[in-house]
Amino acid sequence: xxxxxxxxxxxxxxxxxxxxxxxxxxxxxxxxxxxxxxxxxxxxxxxxxxxxxxxxxxxxxxxxxxxxxxxxxxxxxxxxxxxxxxxxxxxxxxxxxxxxxxxxxxxxxxxxxxxxxxxxxxxxxxxxxxxxxxxxxxxxxxxxxxxxxxxxxxxxxxxxxxxxxx
Amino acid sequence: xxxxxxxxxxxxxxxxxxxxxxxxxxxxxxxxxxxxxxxxxxxxxxxxxxxxxxxxxxxxxxxxxxxxxxxxxxxxxxxxxxxxxxxxxxxxxxxxxxxxxxxxxxxxxxxxxxxxxxxxxxxxxxxxxxxxxxxxxxxxxxxxxxxxxxxxxxxxxxxxxxxxxxxxxxxxxxxxxxxxxxxxxxxxxxxxxxxxxxxxxxxxxxxxxxxxxxxxxxxxxxxxxxxxxxxxxxxxxxxxxxxxxxxxxxxxxxxxxxxxxxxxxxxxxxxxxxxxxxxxxxxxxxxxxxxxxxxxxxxxxxxxxxxxxxxxxxxxxxxxxxxxxxxxxxxxxxxxxxxxxxxxxxxxxxxxxxxxxxxxxxxxxxxxxxxxxxxxxxxxxxxxxxxxxxxxxxxxxxxxxxxxxxxxxxxxxxxxxxxxxxxxxxxxxxxxxxxxxxxxxxxxxxxxxxxxxx
Numbered sequence: 012x013x014x015x016x017x018x019x020x021x022x023x024x025x026x027x028x029x030x031x032x033x034x035x036x037x038x039x040x041x042x043x044x045x046x047x048x049x050x051x052x053x054x055x056x057x058x059x060x061x062x063x064x065x066x067x068x069x070x071x072x073x074x075x076x077x078x079x080x081x082x083x084x085x086x087x088x089x090x091x092x093x094x095x096x097x098x099x100x101x102x103x104x105x106x107x108x109x110x111x112x113x114x115x116x117x118x119x120x121x122x123x124x125x126x127x128x129x130x131x132x133x134x135x136x137x138x139x140x141x142x143x144x145x146x147x148x149x150x151x152x153x154x155x156x157x158x159x160x161x162x163x164x165x166x167x168x169x170x171x172x173x174x175x176x177x
Numbered sequence: 178x179x180x181x182x183x184x185x186x187x188x189x190x191x192x193x194x195x196x197x198x199x200x201x202x203x204x205x206x207x208x209x210x211x212x213x214x215x216x217x218x219x220x221x222x223x224x225x226x227x228x229x230x231x232x233x234x235x236x237x238x239x240x241x242x243x244x245x246x247x248x249x250x251x252x253x254x255x256x257x258x259x260x261x262x263x264x265x266x267x268x269x270x271x272x273x274x275x276x277x278x279x280x281x282x283x284x285x286x287x288x289x290x291x292x293x294x295x296x297x298x299x300x301x302x303x304x305x306x307x308x309x310x311x312x313x314x315x316x317x318x319x320x321x322x323x324x325x326x327x328x329x330x331x332x333x334x335x336x337x338x339x340x341x342x343x344x345x346x347x348x349x350x351x352x353x354x355x356x357x358x359x360x361x362x363x364x365x366x367x368x369x370x371x372x373x374x375x376x377x378x379x380x381x382x383x384x385x386x387x388x389x390x391x392x393x394x395x396x397x398x399x400x401x402x403x404x405x406x407x408x409x410x411x412x413x414x415x416x417x418x419x420x421x422x423x424x425x426x427x428x429x430x431x432x433x434x435x436x437x438x439x440x441x442x443x444x445x446x447x448x449x450x451x452x453x454x455x456x457x458x459x460x461x462x463x464x465x466x467x468x469x470x471x472x473x474x475x476x477x478x479x480x481x482x483x484x485x486x487x488x489x490x491x492x493x494x495x496x497x498x499x500x501x502x503x504x505x506x507x508x509x510x511x512x513x514x515x516x517x518x519x520x521x522x523x524x525x526x527x528x529x530x531x532x533x534x535x536x537x538x539x540x541x542x543x544x545x546x547x548x549x550x551x552x553x554x555x556x557x558x559x560x561x562x563x564x565x566x567x568x569x570x571x572x573x574x575x576x577x578x579x580x581x582x583x584x585x586x587x588x589x590x591x592x593x594x595x596x597x598x599x600x601x602x603x604x605x606x607x608x609x610x611x612x613x614x615x616x617x618x619x620x621x622x623x624x625x626x627x628x629x630x631x
Contacts, residue, residue: 028341030255030298030382033363041305041344068363075365075540076346078305094267095468095530096425096516098630132349132534133267133468134306137425137514138432147308175308 012057018046022061032062036072040079049080077131084127085120087165087172089113090144093130096137101154105141106130108155112162126165146173180449184435185411185419186395190278197313199320202281208326210401214289215334217401222293226397228405230417234271235261235352235390236467236512237587238500241397245387247377248294254384255297258338259361260287262303262310262391263345263352266467267534268514271421271433272391276303276310280317284340286394288327289401291338294387299338302357305346314342349538353586354388355380356540367542368586390512392421412438415484416499420510424451426517427458436498443473444494447517458519462602463493465503466511468531469591471598479506508598524603525565525610526630528595529557533631535592543584549576550592563618563625565611573607574600 014022021042026035039058044050055069062069073079091097091106106117106128115121115128134142139151143161150161164170189195189205199207214222227242248256260283264272275283283301291299303311318340322328329337348366350356355374356366358381373379380386389397396418400408409417416438423433429452441450443463454460460475479491483505496502503510518527536554541547553576556569566572573596581593600607614624 028339031362034343034361036363037346037360038344041346062363064363071365072363076305076348077537078347093530094534095464095527095630096268096514098530099426099516099518099522099527101629103629103631131306131347132537133265135264135270135273135304137268137270137516138423140425140431144306149309175312 012053014043014046014057018042026062033064033068036062036064036069037076040069040072040076044079048083051081085115085124087126088144088146089126089128089165090131090134091117091129092132092134092140092142094133094137096133097140097142100140102141104155105143105153105158108158109143109162112159113165144173145170147175148173180436180441180445182435182450183419183437183440185399186275186282186392187421187433187435190274190282195278197278197280197317199281199317199324202279207281208285208321208324210398211285211288211292211326212332214292214401215332215336219293219295222289222401225400225405226293229396229400229408230405230415231393231396231400231408232417232500233390234392234396234420234513236266236469236509238510241389241393244377244389245294247375248387249378249385250295252378252385256294257381257384257386258287258291258294258296258299259354259357259381259386259388260299260301260391260394261352261354261357261388262301262307263357264391264512265304265349265352266469266512266514267531268423268425268464268467268516269512270423270425271513273307273310274433275391275395276307277313280314281321282395282398283314283391284317284321284327286396286398287340288321288331288338290387290389290394290397292331292334292336293397295336296338296387299340300361300381301340301342302351302361303342303344304351305344311342311344318342348540349534350540350586350588353588356586357388358386365540367540368588370585412440413499415501420498420513422446422498422513422515424515424517427454427519427522428517429453429455439497439499439502441498442494443496443498443515444492446498446515448494451517454517454519458521460493460517461520461522462518462524464508464514464516464518464595465496465498466509467514468516468534469594470503470511471508471594472602473506473508474602477602481505523628523630524599524606525557525560526628528599529554529561529628529631531595532557532592535588535595539588539592543589545580545583546589546592549580552576553592553596558631560607560610561625561628561631563614563623565607565614567608567611569611570600570604570607 120127355369360366376386532554536551577593577596
C-alpha cells in the first residue's frame with residue numbers, strides 16, 4: 012500500500028483523537044479514497060489492519076455509504092443533483108445536456124476516461140438549483156446552457172478537475 | 178410591500194464585509210456568550226434553555242431543554258455532545274450557510290451547550306458532500322483553540338472539551354440521531370431501537386449523548402445572551418425564537434429567510450418575500466417542511482382547533498409558519514424546507530422523484546421499508562414510463578400504509594407520508610395519468626410523455 016506521506020501523517024494524527032479506533036473507520040475511508048482515488052481491496056485491508064478490525068468491517072462501511080467508491084472515477088467527477096427541488100428547476104434537462112456534451116451516459120465513465128457523470132441526491136443548496144459538482148467544487152444555477160459552458164471548460168482544460176491539490 | 182426579515186442566527190452572515198474568520202467574529206461580539214457561560218452554573222444554562230422553549234430545528238421540533246433534561250448525569254460515564262450537521266432533508270439549506278459563512282457562531286453555541294451538559298468531547302457530524310464546509314470548520318476550530326475557546330481549561334474555567342469534525346459519506350439516514358451515532362462509532366448507519374437506545378441515556382459508546390441540530394446549537398448562544406425568558410418572547414408561546422425558511426422550487430426568489438416563528442404566513446412567504454411564482458403561473462402545491470412532510474394543495478381549506486383551543490379556518494396562504502400551525506393542518510414545519518410547485522408540475526412525476534430519493538436512502542434494516550419503499554418507487558416509475566394503471570393510486574397507498582409505524586426509525590414515516598398525502602390530495606391526477614396513456618395507446622401513439630422530474 013503506497014499512501015502519500017501526508018495521508019499517513021493525517022491518519023496518524025486523526026486516529027488517537029477518537030475514543031475508539033473503530034470510530035476512525037469512516038474518516039480513514041475518506042482519506043485513503045482521496046489518496047488513491049478509490050478504495051481497493053488492498054486499501055480496505057490496510058484500513059482494517061490500521062484500526063485492528065477485520066476487512067469485512069471496513070467493506071460493510073464502503074458498501075453502505077454512497078460516496079465511497081470501489082472503482083476509480085474519470086478525471087473529472089461530475090455530480091448532478093436530481094432531488095425534487097433541483098428537478099423542479101430543470102436538473103434532468105441539465106443532466107441530459109451534460110450527457111450529450113461529455114459523450115457520457117449518466118451513471119457511467121466516458122470511454123476516454125475523462126468524465127464520470129453521476130446523479131446524486133440533495134446537496135443542500137436547493138435555492139440555487141440545479142446544483143452540479145465537479146470534483147469537490149460546486150456550481151450553482153446550472154441550466155442547460157450553463158452546463159454546456161461548464162462542459163466546454165472541462166474539455167478545454169480551463170477548469171481543473173475540482174480537486175484541492177490538483 | 179416586502180416584509181422585513183428579523184434576523185437572529187443569520188444577523189451577520191450576509192452583511193457586506195463579514196467573513197468567516199475568528200477576527201471578524203470577535204469584532205462582532207463573538208465568544209462573549211461563551212465567556213459568560215463558563216462563569217455560570219451548568220444547570221443554570223440548562224434551565225435558561227428550558228425557559229426559552231426552543232424546539233429542535235432538525236425536523237422533529239422536540240424541545241431542546243427537555244432533551245437535555247433527559248440526560249443521564251448519574252451514570253458516571255462520559256457525556257458526549259454531537260452536532261448534527263448532516264443537513265440532507267431535501268429542500269433544506271440553512272446549516273450550510275452557517276457552516277460556510279459563520280462557523281464560529283456554531284462553535285460558540287456548541288461550546289456553551291457542551292459546558293452546560295458537561296460534555297467530555299463534542300463532535301460535528303458534517304455531511305460528506307460539504308467538502309468546503311469541512312475545511313472551513315477545521316480551520317475555525319484551530320482558530321478557536323488558539324484563543325482557548327475550546328481545548329484544555331477553556332478560558333481558565335477548569336472545563337475542557339474538544340470538537341472533532343467527522344465527515345459523513347452521502348447517507349441521508351445519518352441525519353437520524355441513532356443512525357448518526359452508529360456511523361460515528363464506525364458502523365453502517367442503521368438506526369437503533371428506542372427504547373432502550375435514547376441517546377440521552379444510551380448514546381455514543383453507550384454513554385449519555387445529546388444530539389442537536391446546527392441551528393438549535395446556534396440558538397443556545399442567543400439564549401445565553403438574551404436569557405431564556407426574553408428569548409421566549411420571540412415568536413409565540415410554544416413556537417419560540419426565529420426560524421430560517423428555505424424556499425425552493427417555482428418561486429421568483431428562492432433562498433433562505435429568517436423570521437420569528439409565526440411572523441409570516443405561507444402566502445406572505447411565497448408571494449411577498451419570495452416574489453411570487455413565475456409569470457403566468459398559479460400555485461399548485463407546497464411541501465412545507467422538507468420532502469418528507471405532507472404536501473398541501475393550493476385550494477385546500479383547513480379548519481379545526483389549535484392546541485390552545487383557538488379555532489382556525491385557513492386557506493393555504495393563511496397558514497402561519499410555525500411548528501404548531503403546520504402540524505394542525507396535517508403537515509409539519511420539519512427542517513424548514515419549503516418546496517413550492519406551480520401548475521406546470523406533474524404530481525405523478527414529482528412523487529416518482531421523491532420515491533426515488535427514499536428508495537435510494539433506505540438503510541435496509543427493516544423489511545417494510547427496505548422492500549416497500551423501492552416497490553413504491555417502481556410503481557411511480559412505471560407510471561411515468563407509460564404503463565400507469567387506474568388502480569395504482571390505491572396500490573401505492575396500501576404499500577405506504579404498511580410501512581409507516583412498522584419500522585425502527587421515523588424513516589418509514591418519512592417515506593410513506595409523501596405517498597399518502599400525494600394520493601389523498603391528487604388522486605385524480607394518478608387515475609387520469611392511466612386514462613390518458615390508454616387513450617394515447619389506442620390512438621397508436623407512444624403512451625408516455627417526455628418527463629421532466631424523473
